[in-house]
Amino acid sequence: MFDVHRSIKRFRADPAWEYQRRPAADWAVFDPRGYPFTLESGRSHLRDLVRGQLAGYRVTLAHLVVPPQGSNRGGTLYSFSLAVLDLPRALPATAVTCRRLADLWRIERRDPLPPTEGPALALPGGGPGAQVRRTGADPAFAELLVTDEVKRLTVAADCGWRLERNRLIGWTDGRRSYEELGALAGRLAELVAAFPPAVWEWPG
Numbered sequence: 420m421f422d423v424h425r426s427i428k429r430f431r432a433d434p435a436w437e438y439q440r441r442p443a444a445d446w447a448v449f450d451p452r453g454y455p456f457t458l459e460s461g462r463s464h465l466r467d468l469v470r471g472q473l474a475g476y477r478v479t480l481a482h483l484v485v486p487p488q489g490s491n492r493g494g495t496l497y498s499f500s501l502a503v504l505d506l507p508r509a510l511p512a513t514a515v516t517c518r519r520l521a522d523l524w525r526i527e528r529r530d531p532l533p534p535t536e537g538p539a540l541a542l543p544g545g546g547p548g549a550q551v552r553r554t555g556a557d558p559a560f561a562e563l564l565v566t567d568e569v570k571r572l573t574v575a576a577d578c579g580w581r582l583e584r585n586r587l588i589g590w591t592d593g594r595r596s597y598e599e600l601g602a603l604a605g606r607l608a609e610l611v612a613a614f615p616p617a618v619w620e621w622p623g
Contacts, residue, residue, distance in 0.1 A: 426596035452533040474608035477505035512536035516579035576606035
């Protein structure tokens, strides 16, 4: 916990990063109807959001705060941490989750993608026991995108991620330091570099 607080102070003091403790609406623009927002109580909000440049991308790092319920009003539960990359163009909505997170959070019980994207279709070979679980609004695009190398990099990063228009939202559980989230952003950049070239030529 102290490491996280020190991490926040370091990023707040660094002029290369913009910081908002309670991000304004134009900062917290992610659709809360997809992973990881749909994996908890629905009462969550973003906290301690920072924005800057990393690994050649505009990057956002934040914690997803879930307030306590009932009589336990003195604490706050931090269920997830986010590392988000702005991509060069919008891509079809797709969600990929490593096996550890998929099993721990029983992701099949919640919607992976916002309903505005249409039904999220599970891809063959992504069931229980698979390296990753994957779903997409456009199965043909998801099949092209999620290569063996993309799966490997997802597992190595120990994360889940989804495409939301021109953003790649990477997430993991727990309240992580911003150095850890910066490292996750770097792994996500490696993952984007592994996207097949045809991904960037996809219609629409």
